[in-house]
Amino acid sequence: MTPRSMTLSVRLLREGRTIQNALRDDHGLQESEAELGRLFVGQAPAAPPTWTPFISQFSAGALPRLVNQSCAAVLFLDIAVDGSPPIKRTMALTFGTGHHALDPDAFERGFGLRVVLNSVTRSNLRSLDVATLDATTFLRRIQASRDADLQGFGIDIDRDLLRLAAGSPRDLTFARSLAGKDALTLHTKTSRADVIDKCKKALMVYRADDYKKDFAFIDFVTPVQQRELLEKLDALAFADLASLVNGGVSDLHIALPDIIDPEEGVDIGYYGLGLRSGAKPAHTQLAIEDYVAELKASDFNQIPDMAALRASHEVRVIADGEGDKKRRRKIYDCFIFEVTHLGNIYVLFGGEWFAVDKVFHASVESGFNKLVSANPFVSSTKKTNEREFIEELDSHKDLLNLDQVKLNPEGMPGANLEPCDFLSTAKQFIHLKDGHGSAPISHLWNQGVVSAEAFVRDAKFRKDFRAAAKRRQKKFKKSGFDKLLPDGRAKPIPPDFTIVFGIMRSRYKKSATLGIPFFSKISLRAVADRIQLMGYGVEIHLVEKV
Numbered sequence: 392m393t394p395r396s397m398t399l400s401v402r403l404l405r406e407g408r409t410i411q412n413a414l415r416d417d418h419g420l421q422e423s424e425a426e427l428g429r430l431f432v433g434q435a436p437a438a439p440p441t442w443t444p445f446i447s448q449f450s451a452g453a454l455p456r457l458v459n460q461s462c463a464a465v466l467f468l469d470i471a472v473d474g475s476p477p478i479k480r481t482m483a484l485t486f487g488t489g490h491h492a493l494d495p496d497a498f499e500r501g502f503g504l505r506v507v508l509n510s511v512t513r514s515n516l517r518s519l520d521v522a523t524l525d526a527t528t529f530l531r532r533i534q535a536s537r538d539a540d541l542q543g544f545g546i547d548i549d550r551d552l553l554r555l556a557a558g559s560p561r562d563l564t565f566a567r568s569l570a571g572k573d574a575l576t577l578h579t580k581t582s583r584a585d586v587i588d589k590c591k592k593a594l595m596v597y598r599a600d601d602y603k604k605d606f607a608f609i610d611f612v613t614p615v616q617q618r619e620l621l622e623k624l625d626a627l628a629f630a631d632l633a634s635l636v637n638g639g640v641s642d643l644h645i646a647l648p649d650i651i652d653p654e655e656g657v658d659i660g661y662y663g664l665g666l667r668s669g670a671k672p673a674h675t676q677l678a679i680e681d682y683v684a685e686l687k688a689s690d691f692n693q694i695p696d697m698a699a700l701r702a703s704h705e706v707r708v709i710a711d712g713e714g715d716k717k718r719r720r721k722i723y724d725c726f727i728f729e730v731t732h733l734g735n736i737y738v739l740f741g742g743e744w745f746a747v748d749k750v751f752h753a754s755v756e757s758g759f760n761k762l763v764s765a766n767p768f769v770s771s772t773k774k775t776n777e778r779e780f781i782e783e784l785d786s787h788k789d790l791l792n793l794d795q796v797k798l799n800p801e802g803m804p805g806a807n808l809e810p811c812d813f814l815s816t817a818k819q820f821i822h823l824k825d826g827h828g829s830a831p832i833s834h835l836w837n838q839g840v841v842s843a844e845a846f847v848r849d850a851k852f853r854k855d856f857r858a859a860a861k862r863r864q865k866k867f868k869k870s871g872f873d874k875l876l877p878d879g880r881a882k883p884i885p886p887d888f889t890i891v892f893g894i895m896r897s898r899y900k901k902s903a904t905l906g907i908p909f910f911s912k913i914s915l916r917a918v919a920d921r922i923q924l925m926g927y928g929v930e931i932h933l934v935e936k937v
Contacts, residue, residue: 394580400490401575401593403502404481410467413483418492420463427583428468431492435461463489470590478598482590485574495573495724496701500614500743503571504556506593508602508609510569511558513541517568520555521546522740523833523914528646528727530554541605548608549755550913552740565592612738612745624737624744625697628728632700635683636691640897642908644679645725661685661722663704665693673709677725697723729908731899736909747909759912759931762919764891767932768815772895775936777825780895781812789816791872794823796859800849810842810856812893814872819891820846821932826896832911836918839890843922847885853877885926893932905933 404413410429414420420431437458447454464486472478483493515538523529533544538559546553557570566579566589581589602609615621631641660671661682666689674681694700701723708718724742731737736747768790774780785792790813797807811820820842824835845852853876860873877883892915898905919929 394582394585397579397581399577399579399581400485401590402483402573403499404483405497405499408497410481413494413497414492415494420465420492428466431465433463461488463487463492465489465492468587468590470594472591472594478594480594495742498573500573502597503573503575506575506596507556507569507571508606509596509599510560512561513605516541516544516556516558518557519544519546519553521551522554523551547917549916550910552612553609611748611751615737615744615746621744624730624732627730627732628726628739629697636686643726643728645677645682646727647677647720647725658709659706660709662707664699665690671709677706729910731902755912758916762929762931764930764932767934768821768893769934771935771937773937777823777895781823784813785867791860791863791869792867793859793863798852798855800845801851808842808845809838814860818875818887819889821891821893823893826894826907832894832907833914835892836915839892840918840921843890843925843927846883847925889928889930890922891930891932893934895934895936897936905935
């Protein structure tokens with residue numbers, strides 16, 4: 392048979408999983424007799440689009456019959472590669488909506504990504520998806536108009552978790568182009584006789600370590616494989632979820648691990664064991680607060696452990712008042728959680744636990760500890776949030792409240808930069824954040840570096856800053872703070888000032904230490920370097936919430 396251009400989507404079945412339990416219980420496909428492998432196909436019934444009732448209101452007459460219809464196929468192939476020992480694995484090729492029929496837990500995470508990174512050089516990348524982990528997870532897709540070098544994509548190898556890569560492989564007989572995350576997508580010419588060879592090639596490339604030459608940074612965080620450790624880590628995450636349900640605090644949060652179409656406005660709902668049945672509250676975004684609120688309003692005791700939650704709880708797109716079982720995602724795949732266990736740092740993201748490299752971890756911790764002040768401006772507070780804490784600090788005679796002051800550098804109307812939350816008599820620009828709030832701590836870092844740059848570079852910013860200090864000290868019946876700042880004509884001497892990041896935090900339950908999430912420490916590194924290069928001092932002041 393003559394090879395034809397095809398787009399193949401290939402997944403690797405986990406060892407120990409079978410074809411029978413690789414499909415969802417409600418997959419709806421029928422097995423068809425096959426001469427090669429096992430083939431499952433399905434034809435969805437025709438259904439009117441959800442927007443039909445709305446558009447009908449504008450029609451002067453009867454509309455023609457409008458229907459959506461989809462079809463799906465999954466082909467499982469047993470692949471054997473000669474070697475010592477020989478390798479035998481099962482792969483699944485999906486077509487149409489066939490991927491919706493698969494249980495994601497049955498397949499190797501990161502299979503496609505590893506194949507791409509072992510096949511594509513750093514100079515032949517076309518697209519990267521990265522996740523920046525924080526209290527709010529930022530997902531970015533960076534695409535080049537043609538093959539480009541890794542450096543041009545502007546990713547931070549310290550803090551960005553690489554989720555998907557695409558580019559042109561060295562071996563163009565394998566594919567014209569590749570893209571990979573969990574699934575591997577090949578744009579290639581193939582046929583029935585050739586597809587087995589393609590799968591064999593993908594399996595061999597997956598097991599290679601060529602990626603270490605150009606992409607070794609992906610080993611800063613590596614997947615956890617040991618089942619006993621995974622169960623322990625799941626138990627720790629479930630305990631923090633239970634704490635939230637019972638009114639405690641935790642850094643556990645949820646975010647979709649995939650980039651979604653921003654033009655597709657959708658509502659979502661939470662479904663599963665112990666959650667209320669019937670009509671669901673519709674939410675415009677995924678948020679741990681909403682999920683926990685529904686757990687509180689339901690019977691959380693019905694959920695014995697993380698295994699039960701993982702098997703049952705889903706977030707679904709709500710269409711016509713009902714959850715769409717095709718557009719759904721396991722809640723477990725949306726959890727973001729960081730935990731220290733037996734001296735090691737582990738991160739849960741995208742339904743997978745990752746271990747943080749010890750050398751990398753030690754480097755980040757060392758850099759962070761050098762910035763932590765032994766003498767914070769306030770060591771502790773009984774206030775529960777940032778707003779109350781700011782009101783408490785107003786009584787300190789050596790601190791001037793500049794919260795919500797908005798300044799615009801020359802030629803930047805509407806910039807609304809915040810110079811700081813408090814100015815101290817020790818010439819500290821203090822930026823505050825409740826470290827357990829919903830906003831990411833990285834916002835605090837960004838505020839600090841942007842205002843520090845404006846203070847050095849822009850005369851108008853300095854002049855307006857001084858004027859704002861005069862107004863605020865009059866309001867709070869304080870004096871002398873304006874004299875700490877240069878007027879618009881004089882340039883500041885950065886070493887005379889310190890950028891202080893004040894973070895309210897509760898102690899970690901297990902270690903009883905005061906700190907911030909590991910990935911927030913990573914994001915601080917580049918910011919602290921930028922501020923110090925300008926000449927300022929940089930300090931972290933941890934304020935214990937008691």
